[in-house]
Amino acid sequence: MSSSKIPVIEIFGPTIQGEGMVIGRKTMFVRTAGCDFRCVWCDSAFTWDGSEKDNIRLLTPSEIFHELKQLGNQNFNHVTISGGNPALIGKPMMEFIELLHEHDIKVGLETQGSRWQDWFRSVDDLTISPKPPSSGMNTDFDVLDSIIENLAGKRISLKVVVFNDEDFDYARMVHKRYDAIDFYLSVGNKDPYESGDISSRLLMSLDWLWSKVMEDPEMNGVRALPQLHALVWANKRGV
Amino acid sequence: MSSSKIPVIEIFGPTIQGEGMVIGRKTMFVRTAGCDFRCVWCDSAFTWDGSEKDNIRLLTPSEIFHELKQLGNQNFNHVTISGGNPALIGKPMMEFIELLHEHDIKVGLETQGSRWQDWFRSVDDLTISPKPPSSGMNTDFDVLDSIIENLAGKRISLKVVVFNDEDFDYARMVHKRYDAIDFYLSVGNKDPYESGDISSRLLMSLDWLWSKVMEDPEMNGVRALPQLHALVWANKRGV
Numbered sequence A, B: 001m002s003s004s005k006i007p008v009i010e011i012f013g014p015t016i017q018g019e020g021m022v023i024g025r026k027t028m029f030v031r032t033a034g035c036d037f038r039c040v041w042c043d044s045a046f047t048w049d050g051s052e053k054d055n056i057r058l059l060t061p062s063e064i065f066h067e068l069k070q071l072g073n074q075n076f077n078h079v080t081i082s083g084g085n086p087a088l089i090g091k092p093m094m095e096f097i098e099l100l101h102e103h104d105i106k107v108g109l110e111t112q113g114s115r116w117q118d119w120f121r122s123v124d125d126l127t128i129s130p131k132p133p134s135s136g137m138n139t140d141f142d143v144l145d146s147i148i149e150n151l152a153g154k155r156i157s158l159k160v161v162v163f164n165d166e167d168f169d170y171a172r173m174v175h176k177r178y179d180a181i182d183f184y185l186s187v188g189n190k191d192p193y194e195s196g197d198i199s200s201r202l203l204m205s206l207d208w209l210w211s212k213v214m215e216d217p218e219m220n221g222v223r224a225l226p227q228l229h230a231l232v233w234a235n236k237r238g239v
């Protein structure tokens, strides 16, 4: 891969950010290809499992920017970079973020916290989302500690997706470890490929998660949220 | 009314804040009685229409605090004060907020922006929610201007409930007038007394609101959110 290009698998928007620290905000999405994890319930497995490898394009920051402007015109001032794991990408990502900032566009980005990049400090809305036990992945807390330490003084958020009690315990432990950082719980979508109206299933999961939070004195300050886009648009891609 | 007491119509929790700037956060609710408005779709008309006047109690700040502790125990660090219009209450509200802060409890409060109170500056999560045309009420922009001016330098939010196109235009105008302030749109609940599963109706309204936001370049930075509690718990009271 050329060092000045980013492997992109999807560009879409304007749409609405459905979860986490900027829930409800209009944004464009840029989804990068490739992930160092293999979560069993990954809802973006097409970014790394080869099933859509023909859709992966190596694009320069300015090519991505022009595509965003073509799609979104004057209708956005925020871009969400998602994956896969965008933290696999180094210098070209830094250039892309700088380009967006030059155009007064804010940048949101989510990564699982397995790798550090210096450009983390330039992301406006940075979410670190360590993966709970149900993912089948392990958290390297040495790496995570150093990432959180490197970001001291910057307002970021932590987000943990919760599918079951064990995930909730993991979330509590992570929240305790980094108790000064805004903490979000997100309801896991047990079947990201189910089509049709999945809202009642998701709302029941949120009801369950809220009950857990309400009765837990160690979770007083967290925010427990659904994936609104999944509620409104089911599991549709590209919105 | 004694000047050291607050007219309270409901105290409940722990529950989850379902809307606005702290959406998803665990909180207790204190609902005050009395409102200077008469919005046609008011979902808290029982606070002012006399239908529950026997439930109104005049309580001192410390009486309210003890009731909150009895209900919520160690299970909360945030209290939402709602109405009615809590801005009708002066000094006792200031004392109540100070008492909560002494116990490391954060305070959220929502008011329509028809009256100023000095204690607005002490509220941690303050939402000013001017009422759109569908409410049947008029906004006094001289009063609202001075409230917003008095709060300069403090991070607050504006929230407008939207039922129709005219409300959306009103929201755009308010957002433009106070463009430095975090702006939230909330989907109106057309029938706050309907029971049963109202989630599909509310999600369709959110879909409509999101479409409006997505195609409007003047609404790039707003946050458009549902009332999550209504999605999860329908129109139940006391949760």
Ligand code: SF4
Pocket (backbone or CB within 6 Å): A035, A036, A037, A038, A039, A041, A042, A043, A044, A045, A047, A083, A084, A085, A112, A131
């Ligand atoms: S870290 Fe994210 S993109 Fe990677 S496998 Fe897990 S869920 Fe999928």
Ligand code: SF4
Pocket (backbone or CB within 6 Å): B035, B036, B037, B038, B039, B041, B042, B043, B044, B045, B047, B083, B084, B085, B112, B131
């Ligand atoms: S301002 Fe609020 S409480 Fe008062 S009538 Fe309107 S909706 Fe009801």
